[in-house]
Amino acid sequence: MYENFYALQGKPFSLSPDPRFFYASKGHSRAMAYLEYGIHQEEGFIVITGDVGAGKTTLVRNLFQSLPGKPLVAAQLVSTQLDADDLLLSVCLAFGLKDLPADKAEQLAQLERFLLQTRASQHRALLVVDEVQNLSPKAVEELRMLSNFQGDDGPLLQSFLVGQPEFRRILRSDSMLQLRQRVIANYHLGPMDEPDTRAYIEYRLARVGWYQDPRFAEGIWPMIYQYTGGIPRRVNTFFDRLMLMGFLEERHELGPEQVQTVIDEMEHDLGTGGEGAPLPAELGGKVDREALAQIGSDIQELDKRLVRMERMLLFTYRQTKQILDSVQTPEAEAEQGSLIEEPRRAQN
Numbered sequence: 607m608y609e610n611f612y613a614l615q616g617k618p619f620s621l622s623p624d625p626r627f628f629y630a631s632k633g634h635s636r637a638m639a640y641l642e643y644g645i646h647q648e649e650g651f652i653v654i655t656g657d658v659g660a661g662k663t664t665l666v667r668n669l670f671q672s673l674p675g676k677p678l679v680a681a682q683l684v685s686t687q688l689d690a691d692d693l694l695l696s697v698c699l700a701f702g703l704k705d706l707p708a709d710k711a712e713q714l715a716q717l718e719r720f721l722l723q724t725r726a727s728q729h730r731a732l733l734v735v736d737e738v739q740n741l742s743p744k745a746v747e748e749l750r751m752l753s754n755f756q757g758d759d760g761p762l763l764q765s766f767l768v769g770q771p772e773f774r775r776i777l778r779s780d781s782m783l784q785l786r787q788r789v790i791a792n793y794h795l796g797p798m799d800e801p802d803t804r805a806y807i808e809y810r811l812a813r814v815g816w817y818q819d820p821r822f823a824e825g826i827w828p829m830i831y832q833y834t835g836g837i838p839r840r841v842n843t844f845f846d847r848l849m850l851m852g853f854l855e856e857r858h859e860l861g862p863e864q865v866q867t868v869i870d871e872m873e874h875d876l877g878t879g880g881e882g883a884p885l886p887a888e889l890g891g892k893v894d895r896e897a898l899a900q901i902g903s904d905i906q907e908l909d910k911r912l913v914r915m916e917r918m919l920l921f922t923y924r925q926t927k928q929i930l931d932s933v934q935t936p937e938a939e940a941e942q943g944s945l946i947e948e949p950r951r952a953q954n
Contacts, residue, residue: 608853615815619846621839623661628668629809629838631802633795634661640791641669644766645678648730651753651788652766655774656795659839662768665795666734669766673732679724680732685740690748693741697733697752721755721762731763738769743781750785797836800827806838807845820852823861833869847872 609617618627630638637654644652656662666682673680681700688696691710698706698717706713724731735741735749755762767773771794777786798806804827808816834840848868852860 608849609814611853611856612819612849613815613817614811616813617846618810618814618816619842619849621842623664623667625664625667625671627810627813628664629802629806631798631806633798633802634665637665637793637795638668640793641665641766642672643791644764645676645732647790649761649764650790651764651785653773653777653789653792654766654768654795655771655793657771657797657837659837660795660797661838662795663736664838666736666766666768669734677729678732679729680734682734682736684736685738685745687740687742688745689742690744693745693748694752700733701731717752718755718762722757725757725759725762732766733763734766734768736768738767739773739776740769743776743779746776746782746785750788753788798838798841799836800831803827803831803834803836803841806841810842819858820849821859823859825862826860826865829862829865829869844868844872 608614620627628634637656640652640654644650654662654665670680670682679701681697681702683696683700685693685696694710694713694717695706698713698720701717701720703716703720706716721731733752738746741749749765749767752763753761753765774792774794776782777789777792807830830841830844834844848860848865851864851868852858855864857864
C-alpha cells in the first residue's frame with residue numbers, strides 16, 4: 607500500500623522467505639559458510655538451528671539458488687509430525703520418485719536405485735530437511751539409516767538438518783549418539799546485532815529502489831533494535847507497520863516519535879500494553895483527575911488512529927476506482943453515456 611507513495615518497486619518487508627532479500631549478516635554469513643563446507647565435504651550431516659523468525663528458511667532458499675551448475679541433485683523436505691515410514695515416503699517424493707510401492711523395503715530399494723543412478727551420472731544427492739525438530743526420534747533415526755547408502759566412492763546421500771533450538775536438545779540425547787558422530791558441523795543462528803539490523807533494513811529497502819524517501823532519523827535505530835531483538839521476522843513486521851504509518855500520515859521523514867507510536871500500537875494490539883485506561887472514580891465527591899487525563903490521552907490517540915484508517919480507506923477506494931476505470935469496456939462506457947444523456951433529455 608505504501609509502495610506507490612514512496613516510489614518503491616515492490617514490497618520490501620514481506621514475511622514470506624525470499625532469497626532476493628537474503629542479507630549476509632555476520633551470523634547468516636557464517637551459517638552459509640557451514641552449508642558450503644558441507645557441500646565441499648560431500649558427506650556427513652550439517653545441523654543449523656535458530657529461533658523462530660531467525661531467517662533459516664531464507665538461508666535454505668539462498669543455498670538452493672547457489673546450486674545450479676554444481677553436480678548436485680537437491681531436494682527439500684519441510685517436515686511435520688512424521689514417523690519413520692512417512693519420512694521414507696516423503697524423501698522419495700521430494701526427489702521426484704513416482705509410482706512408489708506400498709512396501710517399505712521396496713521403497714528403500716527404489717530410493718537406492720535412484721541414488722546409484724544419480725552417482726553414475728557424476729552427481730550427488732543432497733537432502734535438506736527443514737523444521738527437523740518436528741520429526742519423531744524414529745524418523746530422525748531413519749534419516750541416519752539413509753546415510754548408510756554407499757557407492758564405490760562414498761556415501762550416496764548427504765543431509766542438512768535445519769530446525770529450531772529444541773533439536774539441539776534432541777541431538778544431545780543418548781539415542782542420538784550415532785547421528786552425532788556423523789555431524790561434521792553444527793551452528794546456531796542467533797539474532798542480528800544493532801549494526802546488522804540497520805544494514806538489513808536498508809538493504810531490503812535498496813532492493814526495491816529506495817532513494818532516501820522516507821528519510822530516517824538516527825535516533826530510531828537503537829529503538830528498533832531493542833524492540834525487535836534483531837530477529838529478521840520481527841524486524842520485517844515492525845518496519846512494514848512503520849512504513850504504513852508513514853504513508854497514512856503522508857510523512858517523508860520518520861523519527862523516534864513515529865517509532866514509539868508504532869511500538870505502542872503493536873503492544874496494544876498484542877494486549878501487552880496494560881489493561882487500558884482506568885475509569886473515572888468518585889473519591890470524596892471529587893473526580894479522579896489522573897484517570898480523566900488518561901482517558902483524554904487515549905481519546906486523542908484513538909482519533910489519530912481513526913484518521914489513519916480513513917486515509918487508508920480513501921486510498922483503497924481510489925485504487926479500486928482506478929482499476930475499475932481502466933478495465934471499463936466500450937459497451938459499458940456507451941451504456942454509461944446513455945444513462946447520463948437520458949436525464950438530460952428528460953430535463954429538456
